[in-house]
Amino acid sequence: MRSATCRTTTSDSVASTRLPDHRILETMSDQELGITTSKEHETGEWYAELVQKAGLADYAPMGGFIVTRPRGYAIWERLQNYLDAWFKDTGVQNAYFPMFIPESYLEKEKDVVEGFDPEVAWVTHGGYDELEERLAVRPTSESIITPFIAQWVRSHRDLPMRVNQWCSVVRWEATETKPFFRTKEFLWQEGHTAHHDEADAYEETMTRLGQYERLYEDVLAMPALTGRKPDHDKFPGADTTTTVETLMPDGKSVQAATSHYLGTSFAEAYDVTYVDEDEDEQLAHTTSWGLSWRALGALFMTHSDDQGLVLPPTLAPTQVVIVPIWDEDSKDEVLEYAADVAVDLEDAGVRVELDDRDNRNPGFKYNEHELNGVPLRIEIGSYEVEDEELTLVHRPDGEEATVDREGISETVEEHLDTIYAKLYAEAEQTLEGEIREAESREEILGTIGQHGGYVKCGWCGDEDCEEPIKDAIAAEIVMVPLEEDEAPIHDECAICGEAAEETAYFAKTY
Amino acid sequence: MRSATCRTTTSDSVASTRLPDHRILETMSDQELGITTSKEHETGEWYAELVQKAGLADYAPMGGFIVTRPRGYAIWERLQNYLDAWFKDTGVQNAYFPMFIPESYLEKEKDVVEGFDPEVAWVTHGGYDELEERLAVRPTSESIITPFIAQWVRSHRDLPMRVNQWCSVVRWEATETKPFFRTKEFLWQEGHTAHHDEADAYEETMTRLGQYERLYEDVLAMPALTGRKPDHDKFPGADTTTTVETLMPDGKSVQAATSHYLGTSFAEAYDVTYVDEDEDEQLAHTTSWGLSWRALGALFMTHSDDQGLVLPPTLAPTQVVIVPIWDEDSKDEVLEYAADVAVDLEDAGVRVELDDRDNRNPGFKYNEHELNGVPLRIEIGSYEVEDEELTLVHRPDGEEATVDREGISETVEEHLDTIYAKLYAEAEQTLEGEIREAESREEILGTIGQHGGYVKCGWCGDEDCEEPIKDAIAAEIVMVPLEEDEAPIHDECAICGEAAEETAYFAKTY
Known part of the structure; x- marks a missing residue:
């Protein structure tokens, strides 16, 4: 120190x-x-x-909730100003959607239901009356925003359509409260866009990932790794989930922002179609992307010291x-x-x-x-x-x-x-000192066990090969590099020894 | 036109x-x-x-809720920028408190419970589990913010303490949805402050009322009346509720912002005390004040025409x-x-x-x-x-x-x-043409019935004298002028004929 x-x-x-x-x-x-x-x-x-x-937050009376105090909130406001300006410079408009989502709307996209159902807070009563249909307090807003994008998009001239909202969402996770890192309610922004085709939607996904990376590098003074989540850890319903990962001083990785290419699954579920230049009806491709106040947690954790906030x-x-x-x-x-x-x-x-x-x-x-x-x-x-x-x-x-x-x-x-x-x-x-290589299961376990940080290795692509690492030391594959053409760093999967399809980054996580 | x-x-x-x-x-x-x-x-x-x-809002699938579209939201953002800058220039800090309030916290201030209980949306389940205690989706946040102000205030040097949050609140009213005017969820700001004594807290109340009035006059191009609500129409628990009233083209008055001097009732309920310069413990005096997106409704309604938005x-x-x-x-x-x-x-x-x-x-x-x-x-x-x-x-x-x-x-x-x-x-x-005088119950009824607008008259101060007007034409006392020393415009109450205590402004309301 x-x-x-x-x-x-x-x-x-x-x-x-x-x-x-x-x-x-x-x-x-x-x-x-x-x-x-x-x-x-x-x-x-x-x-x-x-x-x-340091006057950043206090614990609320209900477990899992915090109060963001003025100093903490002022930092969030400044972060918002940067990101919001970049969004607006690149065609994004802010809007505001209801904080409640009818249960039947959530159910229209099956992966979303399965993904979020266990974590939803439910409003069942309004005043003295029981509601006819339960309302979910939004855990994320694809299910309420996509139907409106479907209404607003008619022709190819309406695309791309990009809306964003700054709001709070609720996920009823049972784990311990860690201010800004893990709370049942958290502040974030969620962007939702619709596009003509995969190429345009994928480019959008990467634009937002790039802006998140820039936020970490140019505003939070934190180097970041970018990549995509393995298929078994994607956002529910997504085709591709890309991620910004940052390393904490205790050697754990934080998923610091995500940007999803959703393919046509949400467009199908909520009927987002447009009439193309030949007067044919087409299905749109959608994206969503979000950054939460977890960015503040990562910021505080990374730079601060025993004298206080940095x-x-x-x-x-x-x-x-x-x-x-x-x-x-x-x-x-x-x-x-x-x-x-x-x-x-x-x-x-x-x-x-x-x-x-x-x-x-x-x-x-x-x-x-x-x-x-x-x-x-x-x-x-x-x-x-x-x-x-x-x-x-x-x-x-x-x-x-x-x-x-x-x-x-x-x-x-x-x-x-x-x-x-x-x-x-x-x-x-x-960060540079905390990215290591491994060529076997034992080496992965030993390296992360001893040093923390990231271990990169060849990976066959099968979720089963992540399991033994997860079981032994609670480390998981936090990302694989994005460059499609790049060969894996090793020819063989470090765990099963079969042919490696890609390079996996293992780390313990927040 | x-x-x-x-x-x-x-x-x-x-x-x-x-x-x-x-x-x-x-x-x-x-x-x-x-x-x-x-x-x-x-x-x-x-x-x-x-x-x-004009792309301001759409109706949400749940009755009573709206989606604020990009043009509507961009106008809200500009309004926020003005008001937020004025708040910050006058010692207010932004913060963020949980959107849920435990039922037991709401119950600590009895007037608040009585005032809001019929309108609260209740969260009863988190994920698959029923909660031990129901959580209210905040209808207003005195009950969660005041306990924290109580923690943060120790000495007279910590006062005045002023926090504000921009957020949404939910009030389960059964009336018809009118975008921005009447919705179950609405965006607003709510400021909450604590002070040494009544004089300082009352001055704060008036400062915020003045800023709201300035917003209407200098930003929304709307002249406004300011006054206080009659005692029977105050904010639950408040000592004094002051109000900004604006006139709509259909002759109805809109309560366009309110600023409350809460006396010591919330300080007592939530134990907001401080040690004064003589080392004695004192009860603080608190205020709260809020302006919602109803300001947008009033703006759109006032200036726009048959060609669209103005x-x-x-x-x-x-x-x-x-x-x-x-x-x-x-x-x-x-x-x-x-x-x-x-x-x-x-x-x-x-x-x-x-x-x-x-x-x-x-x-x-x-x-x-x-x-x-x-x-x-x-x-x-x-x-x-x-x-x-x-x-x-x-x-x-x-x-x-x-x-x-x-x-x-x-x-x-x-x-x-x-x-x-x-x-x-x-x-x-x-507005000037829509403020009329009346000297009898019949004159009040006839004037408002025929022209709408405001009717001012002498009033004895008794709620009973408002009742017959309310029953007959749904008009009520929307404000009484603030100047304490000013004599009522007439010597007698226009309704009962007893001695008038003050001047009342009757109008139909939104």
């Missing part, structure tokens, strides 16, 4: 050397404020503590915090200088906060803003004022720089870019 | 005089495209037709449509000129669409964009190219202007402002 150590030293030394004693009048100790568990040794407990102490500047609600350090003599000039810097940054579009609270000392403030994930701290004391300089400190690695007051907006933007690049590089380095 | 008549004449004459016959090759006639009912004579049917033909430029997804008019000889130069104008406007931040479709004639395009509520049309034919001019046509009144090509962005922005001002002025004039 290089970054953590550096940082604490920095804060403490500043707090103890620069501050007159009488300014230390905290009611809350740093101990109470800070995280008490270790990311490395107790990842689960650490994550739960992080989420609550956020890339792209998503941080506060990108820069200015902490002025004064004694009675220097107070006015320090605060004036700090306020002036804050105005400059704000004018340049930087999300800056000036923390001029009188009842907290700088050391406390450093810890609090580190806990809350502010990427860059600017320290201003009388030395800085005198020299017309500023001290910048990066989160999480504590790297310090003394910079000129002049041109501070450009300098800060450069530093924010550097912070992003460092976060990405560290995650990339971790 | 001054505007409608002007407009049709304009379009037809342009279409028939400027166009060579061979360009008229529509497959869909103007008749099919247009609205066939009359706003004046069949308001209900006209509204239902408008909503569907939108203020503030909310229109497309503010300006450019319709080039060409024959074979002029095609290239007309399209080039039009594209150039489009680029200029787009660079200036105007939401512009260039409709260069080859398979539709200008007359059809005019009608379609009028149906869809585009506020300003720019017509460009070879005359305009030659003279370096443009023809602008306002929606809905059909006012035309020939303007210089140079400085077109500024000119267009001025025209959009003018269009907004005209919409507002017309709605204001309507």
Whole structure:
């Protein structure tokens, strides 16, 4: 934990050397404020503590539900802004469909019923009356959106048709609650499109997969693997399910977004047809694609540390915090200088906060803003004022720089870019070291058992060859690479020894 | 319907005089495209037709639910952007709370149970299992949000605390579906705040009421009345319910947003206390305030006409449509000129669409964009190219202007402002003529019966005096003015003749 150590030293030394004693009048100790568990040794407990102490979420009274607190929600809003703009730039329109789906609608696509029936929350009463037909709280909305796409599409000129909604969905899973990773209700976006033919629909599927990958790489500072799910793990009713997979620090893979080419199965079930240029009726090809707040969970888990939340500047609600350090003599000039810097940054579009609270000392403030994930701290004391300089400190690695007051907006933007690049590089380095090869069942078991991470191997394509790995260590095939023409990395299936059809990536999962 | 008549004449004459016959090759006639009912004579049917033909909403398979289509949703998104920015500028943070509320939580505030119990949709099963405790699909979220505010507020320094969420809520009302006005599920925002004392909480209530009023006046081009609800019509558990009321063209009033000062009733029920500066424990005062997509219904109903949707430029997804008019000889130069104008406007931040479709004639395009509520049309034919001019046509009144090509962005922005001002002025004039006085029960009944609109009169403050009006013509007291010190307009209650305590506004309601 290089970054953590550096940082604490920095804060403490500043707090103890620069501050007159009488300014230390905290009611809350740093101990109470800070995280008490270790990311490395107790990842689960650490994550739960992080989420609550950094003001991201709380547990709701009903098991499986969370409350998304303002800091957590502000990060979600920023993520939405990126993705929503990309969607709109590529022909997607937002809409809103009912949160309830009549049971008979769900039943029209048989794979969907089988896939989701065990997880559906059912509304049975409205007011004092029992409903004639039960209503499913949407677990996903193909069954209510596709019938409307069917109504709206008449001619080939209406295609492609693309709608998206940002909403919450409910899946009644019995597993343990893990905020943002696994909750009975979760926020997401779900896109649904209809196209002339397979080629166009498949291209759409890949466009959305590419946008999800871009979100991870360019906004969340997380390298990602993309591929498709094995046939036995596809979305119910899908022809092809593509996936973005990201690696968590505990060596498990997270399915971080999915994009499905649905073939014509939903079009058949809900009658999505169009009249082509020759006046013939044709069946449309459809897609759906979604990204949930699990992206936030993966983000928090990947970058944060024992000091608290670490956020890339792209998503941080506060990108820069200015902490002025004064004694009675220097107070006015320090605060004036700090306020002036804050105005400059704000004018340049930087999300800056000036923390001029009188009842907290700088050391406390450093810890609090580190806990809350502010990427860059600017320290201003009388030395800085005198020299017309500023001290910048990066989160999480504590790297310090003394910079000129002049041109501070450009300098800060450069530093924010550097912070992003460092976060990405560290995650990339971790990922690269965590993809290993195996040539036998024992090797798969041993490698994942010992290191976690991904193990890639030749695979015959048969689900039966995944079973023994799943049974032994709860690892599964999380993806196979997308390139159709690429030969498998080995000629033989690592499990059964038959001819390998493709390369499989095994990993434990969230 | 001054505007409608002007407009049709304009379009037809342009279409028939400027166009060579061979360009008229529509497959869909103007008749099919247009609205066939009359706003004046069949308001209900006209509204239902408008909503569907202008692509705002569709009816869902379950009675009481609608699907919000892309154009309708895009208008909601723009409305959200305004209000959300104002909220954030005034200390509000967004968050997200579970859509389900355990029955025992709802029951903690007795007025809420009584008020909402008959309208709650209940989830009773998760997957194949019956739940131990029923979960209410939120009809409003005081009962789940207030307990968390109670957890988050410790000291006076944590106050005021303000959270807001944009979400949908469900109220199982048995009345007829009217898209955006009355639906079992509706989109809204609900703000919830906690404060030191009554004065601070009441100020918050008024701040939000003022923002709602501003939204109507400055964004929706609708004048609004503000006041408070009579005690017998307050939000369950509230001390004071304030309201924004807007008048619909059929003479009925719409409750267009509400802001509640909740006193300490919710703080008591959910234990929202804080330690004050003297280390004493105090009960907080809370507020809640909400605006739903009913605002869209009121907007569509107010401005639209028999040609279709009319939108203020503030909310229109497309503010300006450019319709080039060409024959074979002029095609290239007309399209080039039009594209150039489009680029200029787009660079200036105007939401512009260039409709260069080859398979539709200008007359059809005019009608379609009028149906869809585009506020300003720019017509460009070879005359305009030659003279370096443009023809602008306002929606809905059909006012035309020939303007210089140079400085077109500024000119267009001025025209959009003018269009907004005209919409507002017309709605204001309507409202002013629809507020009348009455001094007796017979006069109230006669005036509302004959004209609709508002009737203001002296009122003793007793609910019993509203009853006979309600029974006779289904009109009720929609508000009383807020100014506490202001004397009632008449000395005597118009119904019972006792001393009047305040001025009541009677109206029929949506």
